[in-house]
Amino acid sequence: MKHSVQYEINRLVEKLTNEQLLDGSWNYPFETGITTDAYMIILLRTLEIDDEKLIQALVKRILSKQEENGVWKLFYDEEEGNLSETIVAYYALLYSGYLNENSMHLERPKQFILSNGGLEKGSMFLKIMLALTGQYPWPKRFPVPIETFLIPVSFPINFYDFSVYARANLTPIILLGNKKFQMKTDASPDLSNLYKQQRYEEDPIIEFNRKFEWQAFIKQLIQGLSSIVGKKDGLKKKSIEHAEQYMLTHLEPDGTFYSYFSSTFFMIFALMSIGYSKTHPTILKAVEGLKSMACEVEGELHIQYTTANVWNTSLIGYAMQEAGVSDEEEVIQRANNYLLTKQHYKFGDWVINNTNILPGGWGFSNINTINPDVDDTTASLRALLPMIMKHPQYLQVWNRGLHWTLSMQNEDGGWPAFERNVDKKLIRQLPVQGKELLLLDPSTADLTGRTLEFLCGSTNLNYDHPVIKRGIKWMENDQRKDGSWYGRWGICYIYGTWSALTGLRACGVSTQSNxxxxxxxxxxxxxxxxxxxxxxxxxxxxxxxxxxxxxxLTHTAWALDSLIAVSSKPTRVIDHGIEYLIKNGNEQSWKTAYPKGQGMGRAFYIHYHSYRYIWPLLTLGHYKKKYL
Incomplete structure (x- = not known):
């Protein structure tokens, strides 16, 4: 076993070393299905930007992902197919101009769409995209008034009570919905034959519970704001200006809005709805920013939702060191130097709910400068720790990152992803599609578990520290009856349980505890x-x-790493799992491409191309360090 484990570690280390970029990072793809590819075609055609080479490449990729029954899926075992994914693929292929509705590739998707309820049954984001490109009616009254942007932070519910992901996407969407903006071209397809029934002018797109009386609540707020600002028209003008400035002041250097594809896509149309031309420099730079997210996947072009360089680099650097690679090796030095350049020194929206702390976190992508998150911060600090211990001049980097992480603990004792205490019960009453994942940023087992693992494994904090006690208590309360934990950002219970167990053991929780x-x-x-x-x-x-x-490979590595953390010696279960990792390390199948991360159920799943190397390497390193 010892020889086999070391051989596989060496193989993985060699592969990762060979695929490191010159700047020290790893840019393994952040693959999210075909939605971004389809949206890019729709965007380019709507803006009448001539980039046929890109459009042809994206058409090729979308067709390559079509199932034998003619539909598109979000994941391999999705039974019949995914309605929204099939609609957006159908629309993009038609709009590309390289297929028509009588093409053999589009006949069966059309029947699938109609047999599953038509456009009316599509997802919220899909309907919004269809509405702004003239394929779906905006409701006569958009459920979220534009004046919502002016609600003061001091109010019981305000703009910053929504997650950063919600703000990034809803800011342009609310502006578009209130403007009822639509943009068609002479080349726009006609999707009216995809309606199952007659078009419903009153389809709200974003639905709210009438029992909550959301409209009445907002109406009272607007009346109060009008008495302060003046005329209602003036209030609407200020609201539009506020939305515009929010988007412009949250642009990344590459021109994208928060470095996310969806928010940038909607922002482009939102700015045009208030008078920006389609050739305005801000619009063109945003388009180029989205284009720059292109990567190659299995020989085909894919537009990523964002890039994952910082995440990849921090995890790979740490895994390699845990597997025995010295921090003095060039591959680790280059990775660490890259991470040092990516620490944030700008204040972001997180400061609204977390005052009196300096910036010091890390973000997910290489273009992220204002939106740090707890997971990337602890991952980067783990990777940097051996270097920082040898070179005191980097102690300020460590202290800023550590203090920022500690400050992000929620009042309930857990840790969120991006911002503190963004989990108000009032928001949870809004029956918006995917509200838990879209509107909120609550404490989660994966974030809390890994933060505890970092704090107890890489700092001087221990079981008796108040921060750790609160975190442990939150974790114990969050455990499911069957013994598992739900992991918000991965798939799913194995992921959450791995984070929880490794975190609790690092903090000294007894293996004999229930x-x-x-x-x-x-x-x-x-x-x-x-x-x-x-x-x-x-x-x-x-x-x-x-x-x-x-x-x-990834699920196996997570489960094994959990068991290794709590077992003083290898068990039959552990050894059997290690044998699986070694035997299947070179596997190429649908299983290696199966999503291991998620953004929103039924809408957004992630295939991290780096995971099949990172997690087996980390697990084998821990097995070797503890047992061999």
């Missing part, structure tokens, strides 16, 4: 006969563990 024993029993009970583990994206949709019925 919390640990229940989790271990659950993990062991779901091991597959081949020694591995696998979990379906359906777990995210149904909020309960759904087995994939096949093992994956």
């Amino acid at each position: 919390t640990i024993k229940k989790a271990v029993h659950w993990l062991e009970s779901i091991q597959n006969d081949d020694g591995g583990w696998g979990e379906s994206c359906y777990s995210d949709i149904y909020k309960r563990y759904i087995p994939l019925e096949e093992s994956t």
Whole structure:
């Protein structure tokens, strides 16, 4: 076993070393299906930007992802197909001009769309995109008035009570919805034959619970604001100006809005709705920013939702060091030097709910300068720790990152992704599609577990520190009855349980505690006969563990790393899992491309191309360090 483990570690280290970029980072793709590819075609055609080479490449990729039954899926085991993904693929292929509705590739998708309810049953974001490109009616009254932007921060509910992801996407959407902006071209397709029934002018697109009386609540606020600002027309003008400035002041250097594809896409149309021409420098730079997210996946061009260079680099650097690569090696030095350049020194929106702390976090992408997150910060600090211990001149980097991380703890004891205490009960009453993932940024087991693991494993904090005690208590309260934890940013319960167990053990929670024993029993009970583990994206949709019925390298590594953390010696379960990792390390199949991350159930899943190397390497390194 010892020889086999070391051989696989060496193989993974060599591969990662060879694929490092000159700047020290790793740019493995952040793959998210075909939605961004389709949106890019729609954007270029709507703006009448002549880039046929790009459009042709994206058409090729979209067609390559079409299933035998003619539909498109978000993940391999999605049973019939995904309606919204199929609609957007159909629309983009038509708009490209390289296919027509009688093309063999579009006949079966059309029937699938109609048999599953038509455009009316599409997702919220899809309907909004269709509305602004003239394929779907805006409601007569958009449910969120433009004046919402002016609600003061001091009010019980305000703009900054929504997650940063919600603000980034809803700011342009609210502006577009209130303007009822639509933009068509002579080349725009006609999708009216995809309506299952007659068009509904009153389709609200974003639905709110009438029992909550949202409209009445907003109306009273607007009346109050009007008495302060003056005439209602003046209030609307100020609201539009506020939305415009929010978008412009949150542009990244590459021109994208918050470095996200969706928010930038909607921002482009929102700015045009208030008078920007389609050739305005801000519009053109945003388009170029989106184009720069292109990467190659299996020989085809894919437009990423964002880039993942910082995340990849911090995780790879740490995993390599845990597997025995010295921080004096060139590959680690280059990675660490890259990470040092990516620490944030700008204040972002996070300061609204977290005052009196200096910037010091890290963001996810290489273009992110204003939106740090807890996960990337702790991951970067883990990777940098050996270097910082040897070179005191970098102590300020460490202190800023550590203090920022500590300051981000929520009042409930857990940690969020981006901003503190963005989890108001009032927001939870809004029945917006995917509200938990779109509107809120609550404490989660994956963020809290890994933050605890970092604090107890890489700093002098321990079980007795108040911050750690509160975090442990939150984790214990969040455990499911079966012993697992739900992981917000991965798939899903294996992921959350791995984060929780490694964090709790790092903090000194006894392996004999009921919390640990229940989790271990659950993990062991779901091991597959081949020694591995696998979990379906359906777990995210149904909020309960759904087995994939096949093992994956990443899920297996997460489960094993959990068990290694709580086992003083290797067990039969652990060794069987290690054998799976070694035997299948070179596997190329749908399982290696299966999503391991998620953004929003039924809408947004992520295939991290780096994960099949990172997590097996980390797990094998921990196995070697502890047992061999």
